[in-house]
Amino acid sequence: MSTTPQSQTGVKAESVLEARAPAFSTQQAEAIARQAFDIQASAHRLDSERDQNFHLRAKDGSEWVLKIANPAENPALLDMQAQALLHIAQVDPSLGIPRVKATPNGALFHEIDGADGRRFTVRVLSFLPGQLLDDATRHPALLRDVGAMAARLARALRGFFHPAARHELLWDLTQAPALRSRTHLIEEQGRRCVIEEVLDHFGAEVLPKLKKQRAQVIHNDVGCLNTLVEGNRVTGVIDFGDLIHAPLVCDLAIPIAELIREHPDPVAAAAEITAGYHAVTALEDDELRLIFDLVSTRCAMEVAVANWRVCDHPENSNYIMAGIQEAGIQLDRMREWGAERMYTALRRACATPVSIEVSDFTRTPADEDSLQSLIERRRQRLGPELELFYDNPVHVVRGEGVWLIDDTGRSLLDAYNNVPSVGHCHPTVVQALARQAATLNINTRYLFRSVIEYADRLTATMPGDLSVCMFVCSGSEANDLAWRLAKAHTGNSGGIVMEDAYHGTTDAVYELSPADYGIDKGRTLAKYIATVPAPDGYRGQFRRDDPLYAERYAACIDDAVTSLNTRGFAPAAFYLDLVLSSNGIIIPPPGYLSTAFEKVRAAGGLCVADEVQSGFGRTGDHMWGFQVHDVIPDIVTLGKPIGNGLSMAAVVTTPEIVASLMQETDFFSTTGGNPVACAVGIAVLDVLEQEGLQERAARVGAKLRSLIEKLAKHHSLIGDVRGAGLFIGVELVRDRSTLEPAAKETTAVANRMRELGVLVGIEGPCSNVLKIRPPLVFDENHALQFTDALDQALREL
Numbered sequence: 143m144s145t146t147p148q149s150q151t152g153v154k155a156e157s158v159l160e161a162r163a164p165a166f167s168t169q170q171a172e173a174i175a176r177q178a179f180d181i182q183a184s185a186h187r188l189d190s191e192r193d194q195n196f197h198l199r200a201k202d203g204s205e206w207v208l209k210i211a212n213p214a215e216n217p218a219l220l221d222m223q224a225q226a227l228l229h230i231a232q233v234d235p236s237l238g239i240p241r242v243k244a245t246p247n248g249a250l251f252h253e254i255d256g257a258d259g260r261r262f263t264v265r266v267l268s269f270l271p272g273q274l275l276d277d278a279t280r281h282p283a284l285l286r287d288v289g290a291m292a293a294r295l296a297r298a299l300r301g302f303f304h305p306a307a308r309h310e311l312l313w314d315l316t317q318a319p320a321l322r323s324r325t326h327l328i329e330e331q332g333r334r335c336v337i338e339e340v341l342d343h344f345g346a347e348v349l350p351k352l353k354k355q356r357a358q359v360i361h362n363d364v365g366c367l368n369t370l371v372e373g374n375r376v377t378g379v380i381d382f383g384d385l386i387h388a389p390l391v392c393d394l395a396i397p398i399a400e401l402i403r404e405h406p407d408p409v410a411a412a413a414e415i416t417a418g419y420h421a422v423t424a425l426e427d428d429e430l431r432l433i434f435d436l437v438s439t440r441c442a443m444e445v446a447v448a449n450w451r452v453c454d455h456p457e458n459s460n461y462i463m464a465g466i467q468e469a470g471i472q473l474d475r476m477r478e479w480g481a482e483r484m485y486t487a488l489r490r491a492c493a494t495p496v497s498i499e500v501s502d503f504t505r506t507p508a509d510e511d512s513l514q515s516l517i518e519r520r521r522q523r524l525g526p527e528l529e530l531f532y533d534n535p536v537h538v539v540r541g542e543g544v545w546l547i548d549d550t551g552r553s554l555l556d557a558y559n560n561v562p563s564v565g566h567c568h569p570t571v572v573q574a575l576a577r578q579a580a581t582l583n584i585n586t587r588y589l590f591r592s593v594i595e596y597a598d599r600l601t602a603t604m605p606g607d608l609s610v611c612m613f614v615c616s617g618s619e620a621n622d623l624a625w626r627l628a629k630a631h632t633g634n635s636g637g638i639v640m641e642d643a644y645h646g647t648t649d650a651v652y653e654l655s656p657a658d659y660g661i662d663k664g665r666t667l668a669k670y671i672a673t674v675p676a677p678d679g680y681r682g683q684f685r686r687d688d689p690l691y692a693e694r695y696a697a698c699i700d701d702a703v704t705s706l707n708t709r710g711f712a713p714a715a716f717y718l719d720l721v722l723s724s725n726g727i728i729i730p731p732p733g734y735l736s737t738a739f740e741k742v743r744a745a746g747g748l749c750v751a752d753e754v755q756s757g758f759g760r761t762g763d764h765m766w767g768f769q770v771h772d773v774i775p776d777i778v779t780l781g782k783p784i785g786n787g788l789s790m791a792a793v794v795t796t797p798e799i800v801a802s803l804m805q806e807t808d809f810f811s812t813t814g815g816n817p818v819a820c821a822v823g824i825a826v827l828d829v830l831e832q833e834g835l836q837e838r839a840a841r842v843g844a845k846l847r848s849l850i851e852k853l854a855k856h857h858s859l860i861g862d863v864r865g866a867g868l869f870i871g872v873e874l875v876r877d878r879s880t881l882e883p884a885a886k887e888t889t890a891v892a893n894r895m896r897e898l899g900v901l902v903g904i905e906g907p908c909s910n911v912l913k914i915r916p917p918l919v920f921d922e923n924h925a926l927q928f929t930d931a932l933d934q935a936l937r938e939l
C-alpha cells in the first residue's frame with residue numbers, strides 16, 4: 143500500500159510516484175547482480191509502480207529480488223528498511239522475511255548511474271516463495287495465523303529504532319485527519335459524507351486515545367499483497383516500505399481491514415485475526431476498543447486516497463479504484479454492527495482459550511438440499527414430533543452475545559433465548575468452564591472448595607432461612623426434588639399448580655405441568671393435583687380494572703385446597719413460576735403472592751418458587767422474581783440461565799426442610815454441583831454483577847415495552863404488552879373488545895421476524911403471545927432493531 147499521490151495536493155506525501163520509475167533492462171539487472179552482488183543469475187521483471195524490481199534465479203538455485211529504488215526515495219528510509227530486516231533476522235531467525243544480501247565488501251546498497259543521468263540505489267533481498275494471501279481461501283486457521291504473524295513481526299521489531307522511523311507516510315493511520323482536506327474529491331455524495339464522518343470522528347475521538355497506546359516501529363502493511371501463505375499457514379511477509387513508528391495496534395488493524403472485506407462473517411474473521419495476534423502479544427483492553435475505529439478509518443483512507451489519485455490520474459482509474467467499492471461497502475457494514483459488537487467479539491476471542499469453529503459459509507446449490515436432508519435426518523433420529531422453530535428453520539452454527547449466526551453467516555438478533563442469559567458464549571464463562579474442565583471434575587462426595595463458595599454466593603442472594611443448596615442438572619430435576627422435599631416435610635401429598643403451568647419433564651413434575659400434560663390428547667390430571675386459574679388480568683376471569691382482582695385470584699387457592707381435601711389429599715406444595723411463562727407471560731399482581739402463600743401454608747403446604755425462567759436478574763428489579771412480592775418461599779428452584787447453557791440446576795431451601803427429606807432417604811446427584819458446574823455458576827454470577835445485567839434488564843426491558851406500546855397505537859392487533867425486565871409478552875388479538883386470540887397472525891409475525899433477522903418465540907394457552915426474553919446483554923439499539931422488525935412484520939400481515 144506504499145503508493146502515494148502527488149505532493150502538490152496539500153497532504154504531505156513522498157513524491158516517489160511522480161518521479162519516473164527506473165527503467166533498466168533485464169540484461170542490465172543481470173550485470174548489476176553479477177558485478178555488484180556476485181550473483182550469477184537470469185533476471186525477470188516484477189511489477190512495481192514506483193521502483194524497479196527483478197526476480198533473480200541464480201545458477202546455484204538460489205532466488206533473489208534485485209530492487210532498484212526510485213531516485214526520489216529517501217535514502218534514510220531505505221536504510222531503515224535494511225536495518226530492520228537485519229534486526230529481525232537476528233532476533234527471530236525463523237521468521238519468514240526477506241534476507242538482505244550484502245555486496246562482497248559488506249555494503250547493503252550499491253549505487254549506479256542510469257542512462258538518464260540519475261543515480262539509483264540498488265539492493266538485493268532473498269526471494270520468498272509462496273502464494274499471496276490475496277489468492278488464498280480465508281480459512282479461520284489462516285486468519286489466526288495472519289494475526290500471529292503480525293504479532294511476531296512486531297515483537298521482533300520491539301527493540302528496533304531508526305532516526306527515520308517517525309517519517310511522514312500517507313498510510314500512517316495517525317495522519318488520517320490530514321486527508322479531510324481532500325474528501326471533496328469524492329464524487330458520490332453519500333460516500334463522501336460517510337468518509338468525512340469517519341475521519342472527523344477519528345480526529346476528534348480516536349486519535350487522542352490512540353496517542354496513549356504503546357508505540358514502536360511496525361511493519362504497517364501486513365496485508366493481502368504482502369503476506370505469503372502455504373495452505374493455512376503464513377510463511378512470510380514482504381515489502382517493508384511502510385515501516386513506521388506508530389501505535390502497535392495499527393499493525394493489527396490493517397490485516398483486519400483487508401481480510402474481513404467481503405468475508406461472509408466479518409466479525410468472526412476479525413476475531414480470529416485478533417485472537418491469533420493476542421496469543422503472541424496480549425492486547426490491552428484499550429487497544430481492543432480502538433480496533434473498530436482503526437479498521438473503519440483505514441477503509442475511509444483507502445476510499446479518500448483512491449478518489450484523490452483518480453483526479454490526478456484519470457487514465458488509471460480502473461487500476462486505482464480496484465477494490466475501493468468493497469472498502470466503502472465494508473464501512474457501511476461496520477456502521478451497521480457498531481463498535482460495541484466488534485469490541486465484544488474481539489474481547490471474547492482473546493479471552494476464549496480455544497479456537498472457535500468458524501464455518502465456511504460458501505454456499506453451493508447443494509446446500510439447500512443438505513438443509514432439507516438435515517431436517518429429515520433429525521426427524522428420523524430425534525423423532526418427528528420434536529419441535530423445530532419456524533417454517534424456515536434456523537440452522538445455527540455460532541453464538542455471540544445477543545447474536546446467533548446461521549449457516550449462511552447471517553447474524554440473527556436473538557430476542558428469545560433466556561438460557562444464555564449473560565450472552566451467547568460469554569468469554570468469562572467459557573474460560574471458567576475450560577479452565578476447570580482442564581483441572582478437575584469430580585462429584586460432591588469429595589471435598590472441594592468451589593461448591594461451598596458457589597453455595598455461599600447463591601444463598602447470599604436469598605432472604606430468610608433459604609440457606610441450603612442442593613445441586614442437580616435440570617430445572618425438571620430441581621422441581622422433582624422440591625416435590626420430594628415438600629412431601630417429606632409436610633407429610634402431605636397434594637399439589638396446587640396454575641392451570642397451564644409448566645414445571646418440567648420428570649414423571650412427578652409432569653403431573654404438576656398441565657400445560658404439557660396432553661389434556662388435549664385425552665389425559666386427565668392426577669387426582670392429587672388441583673389447579674388454580676392464573677392471575678391473568680387481561681383475559682382471565684378477573685380483570686385489572688377490578689381493584690380486588692389479585693385477592694379474587696388468590697382466593698381460588700381455598701377452592702383448590704377444598705377440592706384436594708374432598709379427594710382425600712392435603713397440599714404438600716403450591717408451585718409458582720414467577721413469570722407464569724406457559725400461561726402467556728403474566729407477572730402475578732401485587733398482593734397475590736402474599737395471600738396465596740398464606741392460604742397454602744394455612745392448609746399445611748409449602749410454597750415453591752420456580753425461578754427456572756424468572757431468576758438471575760431477568761425481571762430487572764430483583765435477582766429473583768419472588769422478591770418484588772415481598773414474600774419468602776419455602777423452596778426456590780433454579781435452572782436454565784444458572785449455567786448460561788451448561789446443564790445445571792439447584793434447589794435452595796431451609797435446613798429444616800432438607801433434614802425432613804434426609805430422615806427418609808439420601809440425596810446424591812452424580813454431576814450436580816460438580817467443579818465444572820460450580821466454576822461456570824460462579825462465572826455467571828460474576829458477569830451478572832460486573833456487567834450490571836440486572837439493572838440493564840430493568841432499563842432495556844422498560845424501553846422495549848414502551849417502544850412496543852407505541853407500536854400498539856398503530857397496530858390494533860397488539861392487545862396487551864406485559865412482563866417485567868427482559869421477560870416480555872405481547873398478546874395479539876383480532877379484536878380488542880372480544881379478545882379473540884390471533885394465533886395464526888402470531889405465528890406469521892414470528893416467522894416474518896425470523897426472515898427479517900430477529901428471533902422471537904410464541905407462548906400462551908392460545909398460542910397468541912409473542913415471547914420476548916433475550917440474553918440480558920440486549921441493549922437499547924437491539925430494542926430498536928426488534929421493534930422495527932415487529933413493526934414491519936405487523937404491517938405486512
Ligand SMILES: Cc1ncc(COP(=O)(O)O)c(C=O)c1O
Nearest residue numbers: 616617618644645646719754755
Ligand atoms: C418454569 C419452568 N420450570 C421448569 C422447567 C424445566 O426445566 P428443564 O427443561 O431444565 O428441565 C422449565 C422449562 O421450560 C420452566 O419453564
